[in-house]
Amino acid sequence: MAPKLVDLGFMDARSKVLDVAAFLDRLQRHGQAADYRVQALRDVLPLLLDNQPDRVRRILEALSDPTLEPIPAATIQGAFGAYQKPEPARP
């Protein structure tokens, strides 16, 4: 018989939700909530509540670079966890 998954995972999930809440509170308190990564995080939070399946896949896709072509050159080696849209060109 399948184990009670709520018993196995509830406290861990509760802890992680509280950590996200504390993170957003902390950034707000210190005036750092405007960072594009924070906005990306806020943008995906509604996906947690839409009661549709594949939440993880849809969140990962929303945080991903949507472009298809290779970039001209790699100028850095790291990644940041959320795609930063390029600034629109100035007229």
Added chain:
Amino acid sequence: MRYIEPHGHMVSRTTADYEALAHAGCVAICEPAFWAGFDRSSADGFRDYFRQLTEYEPKRAAKFHIQHFTWLCINPKESEDTGLARDVMALIPPLLSCPNVLGIGEIGLNKNSRNELAVLEQHIQIAADHDQLILVHTPHLEDKLKGTRLILDALKNHSRITPERVIIDHVEEHTAPLVLDSGFWAGITLYPESKSTPNRAIDMLELYGSERTWLNSACDWGVSDPLAVPKTALEMRRRGKPATFIDKVLYQNPVRFMSQSPKFHLAE
């Protein structure tokens, strides 16, 4: 419990880690070539690294009755320098006959640049020319989805690459279906923050199947856990998975994939 660590960067780990892996039931480790945490200044750095992978690490592992296998390449983080990449790739063909070399890896992309893609295609050509298995690294975080698509295109575009001889590693929920639906093997990496947790890995096995999938720790010099695979086995047991399922994913699947290399034999 018996298991295989199919992706561990043991050159970065202590001998105590080998001991802990042996205590946990690890019988074999497979070590793809990777980035050292800094860019090497010449191909000579790779010459010594490849000697470490093919000569020294097998002896260190053997002290704990663990068999050591390896894969060779220049990793995508250092592939932007195509001159260096060319010099390093020239070192590889003679080393493919070493007894513990299973193939070309971990090749792939990092920032999805044109040079990285060109070096990936050259590695694929080496694998095709020498009939080698391929182990692919997919990019990190926001770069993973795009990189996985580019990698799949590069592999599919080569007429002599067959998907069942390629494992694409570090898949997550948004890339696992792309990889598996194309006929390739998929590796799920258990990392503390990025990549996958044990529970997400088990979810992916439930969602996408366990026929062509393995789990690995990819333990290296960063924050990583060489015992992530046996810890996931415990989580599988807590979730009611039978011992036969755990053995299949953690032992039989890596054996099935790597046995496509004539050099992969496990001691009795």
